[in-house]
Amino acid sequence: MSSLRILSRSLLVGGLTAALLAPGAGARAEPTPAELTRQIEQNSTKLERVVESWNRLNEGIKANQAAVAKLTARIGPLEQQVAQGRADVGRYAVTAYKTGGLGTAEVLLQTADRDELLVRLSTLDQLARDRDRQVAGLGATQRQLLDQKTRLEATLARQAAQSRELATGRKKIEADLSRLYELRRRAYGSATEKPAAKPVAAPKTKTPAASGRAGTAVRYAYGALGKPYRWGEDGPGGYDCSGLTSAAWRAAGKSLPHNTAMQWNVVAHIRRAELRPGDLVFYRSLGHVALYVGDGKVIHAPTFGRNVEIRDVDLMPPYGYGRVR
Structure with a gap:
């Protein structure tokens, strides 16, 4: 089961808090402040697990984004290598034709010196081998480029799906928080603690020095x-x-x-x-x-x-x- 599905199921916490806020039936007594405090702590613990699941998923998305950036950075140079390989093959074809790539029979007819003939044949053979390596290298580069693009597209698709589900999950969490804050208001008269006007000073209790x-x-x-x-x-x-x-x-x-x-x-x-x-x-x-x-x-x-x-x-x-x- 994916972490996203676990996250969605965890969000059922909202059902628990909603039940606490529903109008009471008949003469049912309101929860005491102590009971509300216990319920707040229970639901806070469950919601914190949901938040940590969301945080884990968000860390995964950041990792995907970093991977996307690396792949994108590699695609440009790979495309340049493919273009350069094609240009090299084209230049070889022209060079091979101009330097004697007209076939062994014509070379034999036009060359009287046997040693010169062997040298020219050896040169042509080496050029042919070089050409084969160039073509093979070009093919490998093209396959690598396609593989990189495929992985990039798959990563982007997963990221888009995760972002959509995260947006839905965030709305559910915020709805659960609203119910939780209402519980706090009923228990303490305030939905949340008031943030300190300035950072709280360190306690007077001496703490070990940390360097x-x-x-x-x-x-x-x-x-x-x-x-x-x-x-x-x-x-x-x-x-x-x-x-x-x-x-x-x-x-x-x-x-x-x-x-x-x-x-x-x-x-x-x-x-x-x-x-x-x-x-x-x-x-x-x-x-x-x-x-x-x-x-x-x-x-x-x-x-x-x-x-x-x-x-x-x-x-x-x-x-x-x-x-x-």
């Missing part, structure tokens, strides 16, 4: 505190969980894919005792990721309607730990 690239990533994460959760984004105005970690390490000169599971696949897996600032902490069976900043704390983009925050590393049971290589 080098890891230090840059940690400082970036501190600068993102208080900014809103925005699905599919990697800053600077907002972040989802893997968007924050990829942006922090991008600022440090390292490229991480914008997807939690893909980040897990590219980092070095370490033990908890080895954690140091800049490492990644993974949660929810690779459905969530945070940046470790030292002193038992992580910074993460929590979920819909909330802002980037600093929390204890055990904000939920960790799945594993990773170090950017």
Whole structure:
């Protein structure tokens, strides 16, 4: 089953949230704030999985676009090689005719010196071999060009189909978010947290010093505190969980894919005792990721309607730990 179909099926979360917002039957009591909080957390977790599926698909599309660019860059030179090969064959034909390509019988009749005859025959034979190689090379180049074009067209077709399905998927996610925000409004009186007017200052608790690239990533994460959760984004105005970690390490000169599971696949897996600032902490069976900043704390983009925050590393049971290589 393709990731797109998995993504579409995951979007059935909307049915769950819609049921929560439907008018109650008879004298059914309204959910308590505690019940709404639990429902919000459950649906946020499910929707975050959908977002991470979308992020994975988007990473695939970016890879396809890069492949398309490389293929396009190669097609021009290949076409030039084909044209040059044809021109070379044409020049050989003219040259061979002018230098004696009139047939062995005429050469024998016109040449009295046997050694000269052998030289001319050898030259003609070599020219013929060269011509055969040129023709073979031309054919190989043409086949290579056609193969490159075929792969390019197939990549473009897949990309177009993925883009159409992504557009549909995005609308469904946004509809689910609207329902989720309504749950938050009913529970807390506000659909979303208000973004901080300015970056939240680092806590007074002393954190281990982090130098080098890891230090840059940690400082970036501190600068993102208080900014809103925005699905599919990697800053600077907002972040989802893997968007924050990829942006922090991008600022440090390292490229991480914008997807939690893909980040897990590219980092070095370490033990908890080895954690140091800049490492990644993974949660929810690779459905969530945070940046470790030292002193038992992580910074993460929590979920819909909330802002980037600093929390204890055990904000939920960790799945594993990773170090950017």
